[in-house]
Amino acid sequence: MTRPALQVALDFTALEPALAAARRLAGHVDILEAGTLLCLACGMDAVRALRRDHPDHLLVADFKAADAGETLAELAFDAGANWMTVVCAAPLATMERALAVAEARGGDVQIELFGHWTLDDARAWRRLGIRQAVFHRGRDAQAAGQTWSRDDLDRLKALSDIGLEMSVTGGIAAGDLPLFRDIAAKVFIAGRALYGATDPAAAAIGFQQAIADIWGA
C-alpha cells in the first residue's frame, strides 16, 4: 500500500500567521491546505500567497463547496490550488461541474463527508469520476467528545473498498495511525497538532516517522 501523505490544514483567521506556519512546516509535509476558515477570512489572497511561497507543493483549497461548482472551482484553481473540496451534501451537478474544471486544469476534487451520506451516494460519486473523499471527524464533534470509533473505521474501509482514496482528518495523533492500517489512506490531515506544537517541524517529522513505521518509507 502506498505510503500516505501528510497534509497541514492551515486554519487561521489572518494571513500572516498562516504563511508563517506554512514556512515552518513546508519542508516536512507533503500537502498544504488553505482551510475553510482561512479562505473565508482572507479570500483567495490566502491561496495565491501560499502558491507564491510554495510553488512545488500540492495545495488544497478547502472550500466545502455546496453549489456553484464550476465558478468556485475556477476561483480555486485560478488562485493556484491543485485540489478543492466539495461537501457531500452538494448536488451531483455541483460535483460534476467542479470536477470538469479540475480535470481541465490537471487538478482534482475531494468530497468532504459531513452528516448524512450513504455508500450508495459514494458509489454515485465514483460513477461521476470522483476519486477522492475526506473523512472528517469534525472539530465540533471532537469537542463534543466523539472519538475514532469502530463505526468510523468500518465506514472508512467501506469507502476505500468502493475505490475512493481517503484523506482522514479530525484530531489524529501519531499514536492513532495503527487504527488506519487496513484503509486506503491517501492523506492524513493535521492542523493545530502540527503548527500548534512547541516545535512544529519536530511534530511533523514525528508524524512522518509514524507513517513510515506502518506503511514504509
Next chain:
Amino acid sequence: MTRPALQVALDFTALEPALAAARRLAGHVDILEAGTLLCLACGMDAVRALRRDHPDHLLVADFKAADAGETLAELAFDAGANWMTVVCAAPLATMERALAVAEARGGDVQIELFGHWTLDDARAWRRLGIRQAVFHRGRDAQAAGQTWSRDDLDRLKALSDIGLEMSVTGGIAAGDLPLFRDIAAKVFIAGRALYGATDPAAAAIGFQQAIADIWGA
C-alpha cells in the same frame, strides 16, 4: 401573514462590482447578502465593506458553515454580519455553537438546505433553538433543468409548519411568487435577476410590488 422581505445575494468574485451592485440596490431591498462566492473570493473584507457602506441594512454572511461553528460565527459577526448560514449537513454541535455566538451578538443562524435532510432533522434544529432555514434550489440544479415542483412546495410547507421561518432562493422570478402564498416565507432571495437586470432598481421595485400584491404593503 407578515410581508416577506427581499434579499439580494451578491455572488461576485471581486469586491468592487459587488459593492457597486449593493449601492444600486440598497434603496430597494431589505437585506444584503455576501454570497459564498464573494466571501471565498474576497474574505471578510467583503462583509466589512458592505457593513461600512450600508450601516442600517440586515447583512447576511452566506458561509454555509459545515464545521467550526463558533470560530466561523465570530468571523462573520465581527465583520458586521447579522445572520450567517450553516449547511444542513453540519453536525448539531456546529449549529449550536454558531447559534450561541449569534445570540450573544443579537444575530441569527440560518440552516441552508442541500442534499439529504429530513423533517426529523428540522425538528432537531428547532429543538436547538434554530428559527430560520434557507430553501435552496441550487444553481447547478437549476442549470440541470430542475424547476419549482410540487415536492419543493410541500417540503417548504412542512418546514414552515415545524416553525421554521423560510428564506427561499434559486431562480425565483416575480411571477413565481404566487406559488409561495401558503408558506411562512420570511425572505425571498434573488441575485442576478436583480443586479443583472438592465435596470436593477426597477427589477427590485417590481419584485417588491409583486410581494406587496400577494402579502400586502
